[in-house]
Amino acid sequence: MNAALLKKWFQTLAPIGALSEGGVTRPAYSAEEDLMFRATADIARRIGLSVSEDCAGNMFISFPGREKEPCHLIGSHLDSVPGGGRFDGVAGVLAALLVMEKIRRNGEDLPVRAVAFRAEESSLYGLATAGSGVITGSVNIAHLKNARSLSGESLYDAMIRKGYTPGACRLEHALDFMELHIEQGRVLFEAKEPLGVVTAIAAPTRLKVTVLGRQDHSGATPMDLRKDALCAAADIILATEAAGRDEMRFATVATVGVANVVPNALNVVPGSVELRIDIRGIQRESIRRTVGKVQRAIEEIAASRGLSCATETISSMDPVTLAPSMIDSLAEAASGTGVPFRKMASGAGHDAMKVAPVVPTGMLFIPCDEGISHNSAENASLNDIALGAEVMLRSISLRSKHLSTADRSQPFSKL
Numbered sequence: 001m002n003a004a005l006l007k008k009w010f011q012t013l014a015p016i017g018a019l020s021e022g023g024v025t026r027p028a029y030s031a032e033e034d035l036m037f038r039a040t041a042d043i044a045r046r047i048g049l050s051v052s053e054d055c056a057g058n059m060f061i062s063f064p065g066r067e068k069e070p071c072h073l074i075g076s077h078l079d080s081v082p083g084g085g086r087f088d089g090v091a092g093v094l095a096a097l098l099v100m101e102k103i104r105r106n107g108e109d110l111p112v113r114a115v116a117f118r119a120e121e122s123s124l125y126g127l128a129t130a131g132s133g134v135i136t137g138s139v140n141i142a143h144l145k146n147a148r149s150l151s152g153e154s155l156y157d158a159m160i161r162k163g164y165t166p167g168a169c170r171l172e173h174a175l176d177f178m179e180l181h182i183e184q185g186r187v188l189f190e191a192k193e194p195l196g197v198v199t200a201i202a203a204p205t206r207l208k209v210t211v212l213g214r215q216d217h218s219g220a221t222p223m224d225l226r227k228d229a230l231c232a233a234a235d236i237i238l239a240t241e242a243a244g245r246d247e248m249r250f251a252t253v254a255t256v257g258v259a260n261v262v263p264n265a266l267n268v269v270p271g272s273v274e275l276r277i278d279i280r281g282i283q284r285e286s287i288r289r290t291v292g293k294v295q296r297a298i299e300e301i302a303a304s305r306g307l308s309c310a311t312e313t314i315s316s317m318d319p320v321t322l323a324p325s326m327i328d329s330l331a332e333a334a335s336g337t338g339v340p341f342r343k344m345a346s347g348a349g350h351d352a353m354k355v356a357p358v359v360p361t362g363m364l365f366i367p368c369d370e371g372i373s374h375n376s377a378e379n380a381s382l383n384d385i386a387l388g389a390e391v392m393l394r395s396i397s398l399r400s401k402h403l404s405t406a407d408r409s410q411p412f413s414k415l
């Protein structure tokens with residue numbers, strides 16, 4: 001892999017949306033995201049590749065003349081969270097370009113196409129993986145119209161404003177899909193392993209719990225006469241942690257990330273608390289058990305403290321299992337490089353989970369320093385990106401050998 005070229009590309013993109021305090025802000029369908037797409041298109045053209053855009057603004061990078069051929073698709077996204085890092089998403093797009101650059105330089109005949117998806121992050125419109133979702137059919141026009149920024153603009157209107165026509169196209173000519181991404185957790189960093197082959201992508205179930213106690217004077221209300229909503233909420237938070245710990249061996253996690261205390265005043269016994277609970281896992285049964293344990297604990301805590309709790313499921317998504325054929329070929333390719341790697345689940349969501357129901361999909365993780373991501377301190381190694389690109393190229397070669405000419409002419413997309 002051409003490490004010097006990768007460094008140059010990374011440095012070209014780094015200043016886009018850069019903040020004086022560090023980090024980058026490249027929101028979905030913003031001027032900064034446009035600049036990222038334009039700069040990436042320029043890089044692709046400079047190495048002799050052709051560039052096209054679909055109805056949602058996702059960018060496809062092809063070998064000239066092979067734009068309509070069934071190809072192995074590789075890529076990720078180019079937007080960022082506010083004050084995010086320079087590797088989240090970008091690493092996967094640059095790795096895809098590295099793969100194509102090497103194939104072109106070596107004059108190999110491998111059908112590969114790179115993709116840069118739009119609007120992967122949910123920070124602005126509250127909807128994640130919009131670009132990949134809309135062309136794989138899991139995000140529809142109603143979802144786009146309901147997803148609104150704080151200024152009130154819908155994601156649908158943002159796409160129209162940019163001249164796109166969401167709903168007018170579908171992902172085409174993809175044999176399979178691979179995404180390289182920074183892990184955004186600490187597993188690989190702690191283990192000092194440069195690669196992870198992702199087996200499944202966790203999905204969140206989210207609950208909103210409203211604890212209704214009684215708001216009272218903190219001085220005049222004896223302890224035995226209280227219905228303290230915050231104390232009940234504290235019990236629920238610990239019960240949620242315990243439920244998550246019970247399911248640790250299945251890689252399920254449970255978190256209370258939001259607690260809104262009313263009235264949140266020093267001299268008042270809290271009258272009500274709203275909690276938001278995020279439960280994620282890769283095994284449906286384990287997620288279901290964890291949600292059940294949390295709900296039973298909430299009922300018991302409410303009953304024992306003599307107050308009421310209302311629980312509402314805000315969202316519930318199914319975990320995504322990645323294609324065994326892709327996991328196997330990535331693992332075989334990684335073994336071939338001789339570097340240590342592991343098979344692991346992804347706790348965070350990615351474009352790959354939107355593509356997985358449509359074509360066989362695989363994912364490769366590289367470590368990020370201390371596991372820090374969605375943060376200006378996010379850092380990863382360009383060498384690991386190059387290594388990941390090498391593994392993806394090897395895995396494509398492995399799969400290409402298995403694909404007969406007849407298979408290649410079949411339209412793979414189920415849409």
Ligand SMILES: [Zn+2]
Nearest residue numbers: 088089120181
């Ligand atoms: Zn990302």
